Amino acid sequence: xxxxARVFGPYVERSRADWAALAEQTDLSLDAxxxxxxxxxxxxxxLLDVREVYVPLSRLxxxxxxxxxxxxxxxxxxxxxxxxxxxxxxxxxxxxxxxxSTTARLLRELLAAWPEHPRVDLVTTDGFLYPNAxxxxxxxxxxxxxxxxxxxxxxxxxxxxxxxGREEISAPVYSHLVYDIVPDTAVVLHRPDIVIIExxxxxxxxxxxxxxxxxxxxxxxxxxSVYVDADPDDVRDxxxxxxxxxxxxxxxxxxxxxTRYGELSADQAIHQARExxxxxxxxxxxxxxRPTRGRATAILRKDSDHHVKWVRIxxx
Numbered sequence: 001x002x003x004x005a006r007v008f009g010p011y012v013e014r015s016r017a018d019w020a021a022l023a024e025q026t027d028l029s030l031d032a033x034x035x036x037x038x039x040x041x042x043x044x045x046x047l048l049d050v051r052e053v054y055v056p057l058s059r060l061x062x063x064x065x066x067x068x069x070x071x072x073x074x075x076x077x078x079x080x081x082x083x084x085x086x087x088x089x090x091x092x093x094x095x096x097x098x099x100x101s102t103t104a105r106l107l108r109e110l111l112a113a114w115p116e117h118p119r120v121d122l123v124t125t126d127g128f129l130y131p132n133a134x135x136x137x138x139x140x141x142x143x144x145x146x147x148x149x150x151x152x153x154x155x156x157x158x159x160x161x162x163x164x165g166r167e168e169i170s171a172p173v174y175s176h177l178v179y180d181i182v183p184d185t186a187v188v189l190h191r192p193d194i195v196i197i198e199x200x201x202x203x204x205x206x207x208x209x210x211x212x213x214x215x216x217x218x219x220x221x222x223x224x225s226v227y228v229d230a231d232p233d234d235v236r237d238x239x240x241x242x243x244x245x246x247x248x249x250x251x252x253x254x255x256x257x258x259t260r261y262g263e264l265s266a267d268q269a270i271h272q273a274r275e276x277x278x279x280x281x282x283x284x285x286x287x288x289x290r291p292t293r294g295r296a297t298a299i300l301r302k303d304s305d306h307h308v309k310w311v312r313i314x315x316x
Contacts, residue, residue, distance in 0.1 A: 096145065202218055224298070
């Protein structure tokens with residue numbers, strides 16, 4: 001085992017330098033234009049980060065995809081079945097503002113560049129939030145993003161359809177500009193090789209029913225999962241900074257749900273962002289999101305500068 005690798009229970013941890021060395025023989029990366037296209041607002045992820053963090057992760061994921069395919073073939077042969085292989089499903093979890101969307105989009109670009117699986121689709125669970133009218137009816141507008149604000153049955157049906165190998169599957173679309181589900185709009189998947197599902201609560205365990213039994217969880221259908229982690233105080237700062245950036249951009253769009261924030265002074269905007277974090281996003285992280293970290297296959301831990309400092313991979 002490399003000198004910089006450490007064991008933490010079921011995980012092996014690699015430092016940034018040790019992890020980066022795993023990609024030295026991999027001729028795969030993104031150019032600056034592609035990185036700019038997938039990077040989130042204010043996200044400082046660099047081409048060096050892509051090379052040292054995300055390329056090794058995509059290489060490991062490709063090994064998982066290939067060996068899962070071999071397991072499918074062996075199992076089908078043993079059971080004397082003639083069924084097509086279903087898509088490999090990856091879950092990406094983490095807090096608001098931690099950079100999980102950038103991680104998901106980077107992995108989509110990198111995985112699609114591998115010749116073994118060129119068709120990679122990305123679906124965000126925002127599309128499975130209840131529409132605002134339904135959230136208001138249920139008294140959940142101030143708990144948007146909490147597990148109960150999602151149509152969990154619809155999300156579970158979607159993931160089950162993916163893993164059942166259906167020819168065509170659709171998912172609803174969410175607009176961050178209008179802060180609501182877009183009516184009569186869907187993203188359609190046509191037999192992809194890989195599906196990445198990104199969202200706050202994708203690693204939530206199954207709910208316990210009143211009779212003590214449990215059902216299925218979305219994560220039961222994941223072949224691999226990634227949790228993007230950071231100190232909650234750092235994430236709070238990143239959220240505030242992103243709020244200030246949005247105040248100068250999207251919040252000034254007259255179509256935006258948050259146009260009222262576009263006219264705030266800098267001090268007022270900071271106060272508002274901290275209040276939203278402290279009453280909604282922070283409690284959701286502590287109560288619901290961070291407790292699922294240990295269910296992930298891989299954990300990417302970010303430092304205060306937003307750059308990944310170590311990676312933990314669950315031992316097989």
